[in-house]
Amino acid sequence: MKASRGRILKGIAGIAALLLAWQVSVPLVGLEPYLYPSPLRVWAAFVDLMQKGILPVYLVDSLGRYAAGTACGVVLGVGLGILIGIDATASRILGPFISFMFAIVEVAWIPIFVIWWGYGLKTILMVIAYVSFFPVLYNTIVGMRTVPAAMVNAARSLGAGRLEVLTEVMIPAALPNIITGFRVGSGFAFRGMIFAEIIAAKTGVGYLIFEGATNQQTDRTMVGMFVIGLTWLFIDHVYVKPVEQVTIERWRTVTRADERE
Amino acid sequence: MMHGLHFGRRLRNGALGAIPFAVVAVAWLLLPHVVQYPPYMMPSPAQIWLRMNELLADGTLQHNLLTSMLRLLGGFVIGVGLALAAGIPIALNRNAADTFKPMLTFLQSIAGIAWVPLAIIWFGIGNGAVVFVIANTIFFSLLNNAVVGIQQIPNVLHRAVRSHGAIGRDVLFSLILPGALVQVTLGMRTAMAYGWRALVAGEMVGGTNGLGYMIIEAVQFFHTDTIVLGMLIVGILWLLMDRLLFHTLETLTVVRWGMLKRE
Numbered sequence: 361m362k363a364s365r366g367r368i369l370k371g372i373a374g375i376a377a378l379l380l381a382w383q384v385s386v387p388l389v390g391l392e393p394y395l396y397p398s399p400l401r402v403w404a405a406f407v408d409l410m411q412k413g414i415l416p417v418y419l420v421d422s423l424g425r426y427a428a429g430t431a432c433g434v435v436l437g438v439g440l441g442i443l444i445g446i447d448a449t450a451s452r453i454l455g456p457f458i459s460f461m462f463a464i465v466e467v468a469w470i471p472i473f474v475i476w477w478g479y480g481l482k483t484i485l486m487v488i489a490y491v492s493f494f495p496v497l498y499n500t501i502v503g504m505r506t507v508p509a510a511m512v513n514a515a516r517s518l519g520a521g522r523l524e525v526l527t528e529v530m531i532p533a534a535l536p537n538i539i540t541g542f543r544v545g546s547g548f549a550f551r552g553m554i555f556a557e558i559i560a561a562k563t564g565v566g567y568l569i570f571e572g573a574t575n576q577q578t579d580r581t582m583v584g585m586f587v588i589g590l591t592w593l594f595i596d597h598v599y600v601k602p603v604e605q606v607t608i609e610r611w612r613t614v615t616r617a618d619e620r621e
Numbered sequence: 622m623m624h625g626l627h628f629g630r631r632l633r634n635g636a637l638g639a640i641p642f643a644v645v646a647v648a649w650l651l652l653p654h655v656v657q658y659p660p661y662m663m664p665s666p667a668q669i670w671l672r673m674n675e676l677l678a679d680g681t682l683q684h685n686l687l688t689s690m691l692r693l694l695g696g697f698v699i700g701v702g703l704a705l706a707a708g709i710p711i712a713l714n715r716n717a718a719d720t721f722k723p724m725l726t727f728l729q730s731i732a733g734i735a736w737v738p739l740a741i742i743w744f745g746i747g748n749g750a751v752v753f754v755i756a757n758t759i760f761f762s763l764l765n766n767a768v769v770g771i772q773q774i775p776n777v778l779h780r781a782v783r784s785h786g787a788i789g790r791d792v793l794f795s796l797i798l799p800g801a802l803v804q805v806t807l808g809m810r811t812a813m814a815y816g817w818r819a820l821v822a823g824e825m826v827g828g829t830n831g832l833g834y835m836i837i838e839a840v841q842f843f844h845t846d847t848i849v850l851g852m853l854i855v856g857i858l859w860l861l862m863d864r865l866l867f868h869t870l871e872t873l874t875v876v877r878w879g880m881l882k883r884e
Contacts, residue, residue, distance in 0.1 A: 470834075569739075570826070
């Protein structure tokens, strides 16, 4: 307990020292504020953005897009993954194609989405859904395909029908993989959303950092970056990790999130 | 005999895997005859082929590809180097770890792409901004791996190396760096997946050439054939890098050492 308090204090001291060094270095470096704004200036920009109500609106917009986009991607990915994963031949046929589609990274889809649907919500949602869909789909199929045959046979010999085998054996056994796909997808989706907002939005935290840079309001850009960092920590701890935790407790194993194969 | 069987199965799987590509190609060819849409929305495969030959003939495509790959390489080398350099003090010194880890966790969560606007302010549009964003992405993705890799070196190895008279530099080069590299290799495919996106995104917003710039520039002129060509190249290049380069690297190192099991 004492040791962990010491660690927390050191961590806070580290961050405080960084902020202090940043603040002190500003007059020493003597660069224009738009190149190197001080932390106090960034704080002032934050207060300004809050008072004008800009930041809360942008944040709510981004979170809404993220939730809607990942929900579509994950639901479709799990659903299709289960359907394809049931059949060995189907997964063999579709495997390479899915890999190729995921290899065309979401960032590269943004321009053609813009041609098809213009700058706006539809393009952003599609980007988020796209990049959360493929890792979930891929990992769901892998999970379904790697269920030990002995488990399926055991359930069958105990009289389980096809549907029961699916819901009682295969899907639970595939869950660790599904969660892995979910974690990978949610990380890529967050970054994909930031970039989609840079290119195709008029609100949101991605738009904020780009607009700030275009207008040489670097303090606003930095506010945006802090908000992005905090938002991802929030999403990761409140939304992604609990899901993983529940599955670990229930099924004890989760493959590492950064292993895609 | 066994070998032949194995080869036959692989051939069959390959043929099966080609089916969806063939279906999509046929659907793509038939699409204009079934649905009416302006040609700029979706070019035909033939148009894309023509555009590719055009871009190859005037050297634009080669130039953009080379530029992008050099940027990726530069950012990658800088990112890996910095991750190793920063990983060592954090892994070996508890005070350093306690002090820097929370800060680094936070910086890590600022997604690489979110640095693009600031990178443009600092370095201007061009190589500097793009390489900075890639290096930044790779660094934060691999730092944890470097730290964990060094911390996982068994104490007995430390003692063994030292009892053979190794000091300072020897310990660093024959024990700590190899130890860090094992985990760094494990994290490389993920890091490169993010780095690849950072490259394309960085070039779209902060480049004057390169693959990403080629794609985004085409949007203004509705050159959809260039856009789709660029997308296909992005996909193929990534698969080549991931499957041939990094998969092979994994097989030669961490899989062979028994640190990573593949299904």
